[in-house]
Amino acid sequence: MKLFIARAGLLLALLALWYGLTEHGLLPPFFFGRPQLVGEVLVRWIGSGMIFRHLGVTLLETTLAFVIGIALGVSSGLWLGLSPRVAALLDPFIKACNAMPRVVLAPIFATWFGLGIASKVALGITLVFFVVFFNVYQGVKDVNPLLVANARMLGATPRALVRHVYWPSAMSWVFSSLHTAVGMAFVGAVVGEYLGSAQGVGYLILQAEGSFDINAVFAGIVILTVCALALDAMVTLAEQRFLKWRPGSAGANT
Amino acid sequence: MSEIALQWKGVTLAFGEAAPVLQAANLRVAAHEFLCIVGPTGCGKSTLLNLAAGLLAPSAGLIEVFGKPLAGINRRAGYLFQGDALLPWRNARENVAAGLIFHGRPRAIARAEADEWLGRVGLSAAAERYPHQLSGGMKKRVALAQMLALKPEILLMDEPFSALDVQTRSLMENELLALWSAKRRAVVFITHDLEEAIALGDRVVVMSAGPASRPVGEFVIDLPRPRDVAEIRMTPAFVDLHREIWQLLKGEVQKAYAAGVEART
Numbered sequence: 418m419k420l421f422i423a424r425a426g427l428l429l430a431l432l433a434l435w436y437g438l439t440e441h442g443l444l445p446p447f448f449f450g451r452p453q454l455v456g457e458v459l460v461r462w463i464g465s466g467m468i469f470r471h472l473g474v475t476l477l478e479t480t481l482a483f484v485i486g487i488a489l490g491v492s493s494g495l496w497l498g499l500s501p502r503v504a505a506l507l508d509p510f511i512k513a514c515n516a517m518p519r520v521v522l523a524p525i526f527a528t529w530f531g532l533g534i535a536s537k538v539a540l541g542i543t544l545v546f547f548v549v550f551f552n553v554y555q556g557v558k559d560v561n562p563l564l565v566a567n568a569r570m571l572g573a574t575p576r577a578l579v580r581h582v583y584w585p586s587a588m589s590w591v592f593s594s595l596h597t598a599v600g601m602a603f604v605g606a607v608v609g610e611y612l613g614s615a616q617g618v619g620y621l622i623l624q625a626e627g628s629f630d631i632n633a634v635f636a637g638i639v640i641l642t643v644c645a646l647a648l649d650a651m652v653t654l655a656e657q658r659f660l661k662w663r664p665g666s667a668g669a670n671t
Numbered sequence: 672m673s674e675i676a677l678q679w680k681g682v683t684l685a686f687g688e689a690a691p692v693l694q695a696a697n698l699r700v701a702a703h704e705f706l707c708i709v710g711p712t713g714c715g716k717s718t719l720l721n722l723a724a725g726l727l728a729p730s731a732g733l734i735e736v737f738g739k740p741l742a743g744i745n746r747r748a749g750y751l752f753q754g755d756a757l758l759p760w761r762n763a764r765e766n767v768a769a770g771l772i773f774h775g776r777p778r779a780i781a782r783a784e785a786d787e788w789l790g791r792v793g794l795s796a797a798a799e800r801y802p803h804q805l806s807g808g809m810k811k812r813v814a815l816a817q818m819l820a821l822k823p824e825i826l827l828m829d830e831p832f833s834a835l836d837v838q839t840r841s842l843m844e845n846e847l848l849a850l851w852s853a854k855r856r857a858v859v860f861i862t863h864d865l866e867e868a869i870a871l872g873d874r875v876v877v878m879s880a881g882p883a884s885r886p887v888g889e890f891v892i893d894l895p896r897p898r899d900v901a902e903i904r905m906t907p908a909f910v911d912l913h914r915e916i917w918q919l920l921k922g923e924v925q926k927a928y929a930a931g932v933e934a935r936t
């Protein structure tokens with residue numbers, strides 16, 4: 418509780434500093450905006466309900482990219498982790514794809530999939546996929562060989578091994594990658610919108626920039642930040658629910 | 672001698688190009704026999720069990736299980752590993768149930784059977800705990816229940832009690848003897864503690880210092896059963912056996928130690 422008050426105090430102090438600096442002309446409000454005006458924009462957006470349509474689009478893109486990216490990442494990670502030969506074959510290609518700065522794919526996706534949701538989802542998927550893929554792949558390769566040997570001695574078939582040993586072992590890696598992955602999905606959606614679209618929070622920010630409305634840009638950033646925090650909190654909740662067997666996890670105290 | 676449950680026939684095992692760990696090892700275990708194996712650290716005791724379990728294939732020679740050559744996993748054996756091999760994401764009950772489920776038992780029945788076995792190793796109260804919430808001794812007991820629940824005909828146990836404190840250890844040794852006397856099965860029990868080996872076994876085998884290790888001595892332990900592992904150590908017969916076996920073991924341990932020192936300098 419004390420910590421909470423201290424944090425709230427710090428936030429207020431920063432806002433006050435911002436207010437003071439811009440109000441007295443120490444920072445030009447044209448470039449730095451004004452906190453009270455940013456607040457006004459937020460109230461206007463939320464009051465008119467206009468923001469929800471855009472936010473809905475951005476969150477839909479994020480969710481689709483997140484879910485599809487994870488599904489693809491987990492299945493390919495499991496597959497390659499369990500088939501060393503295929504992994505050896507594909508290794509340089511995977512490395513190349515990962516090393517490539519994937520944000521530059523955005524314009525290509527825009528020409529392939531148009532300016533609608535699909536191109537943003539595609540961008541988000543390429544970002545999410547690799548994060549999850551590498552974690553699952555590593556997770557499968559790093560499974561404690563003793564666990565595998567024990568399960569085999571207990572009569573596990575290859576299928577049961579995947580289901581009861583490799584899969585849960587990889588899951589703990591998946592969860593550690595989800596925090597990054599959800600952020601990536603969000604980045605994919607917003608950057609995609611920013612580079613060309615007719616709706617979404619990224620589009621709003623682009624519009625505001627076009628009319629030099631710095632306060633609206635900040636308002637958009639605030640909205641994005643709050644959403645990113647909320648998504649991250651949801652991942653944490655899921656983690657506590659599914660990883661309650663882990664030492665030090667919150668759900669472990671029975 | 673009764674039926675042979677497990678037999679190593681001229682088994683040689685090398686990892687890659689390195690000098691073989693085991694060389695022409697011969698050993699047999701009767702169907703109702705409690706065999707203990709002692710030897711210097713790193714001589715290849717765990718390797719011997721991994722071969723019997725079918726987790727490793729011999730470079731030369733043959734493993735026979737009830738007279739048939741072994742290929743792949745040994746389905747008639749249970750293995751209590753030297754390290755911690757419980758699934759960390761399953762609680763104690765589900766860990767014990769895992770093997771039963773792998774063998775096709777419905778979940779509900781597997782859980783009920785698991786609870787029974789947890790009771791038998793004195794862990795009914797800890798059924799819901801995850802491995803990281805269990806002490807080292809409790810984990811070993813869960814692993815023991817996990818193995819026994821499948822009622823294997825051959826029990827392979829690799830230093831199961833070496834991480835335990837003295838009191839818990841003699842408690843568990845007695846428990847193991849009680850469980851084993853109720854239904855005698857072939858046991859291969861590895862330990863670095865000669866006293867433990869004599870207190871538990873029908874026979875004690877001494878392995879030579881590695882590399883190219885093999886059994887070099889065999890001692891029949893004709894102490895009466897049922898035994899109490901703490902009390903039997905005081906008897907003159909025990910002390911005599913200990914002296915006799917230690918003569919041989921000491922030499923091997925010293926060889927292994929000297930080789931280790933040489934390798935380091």
Ligand SMILES: Nc1ncnc2c1ncn2[C@@H]1O[C@H](COP(=O)(O)OP(=O)(O)OP(=O)(O)O)[C@@H](O)[C@H]1O
Binds near residue numbers: 712713714716
């Ligand atoms: N997978 C492996 N690859 C290469 N060498 C190995 C492997 N496993 C074991 N060894 C080597 O084989 C030898 C015997 O190992 P093993 O684990 O069987 O010894 P041990 O008698 O069980 O020792 P301890 O009493 O310490 O448990 C050791 O020298 C070890 O370094």
Ligand SMILES: [Mg+2]
Binds near residue numbers: 753
């Ligand atoms: Mg060992």
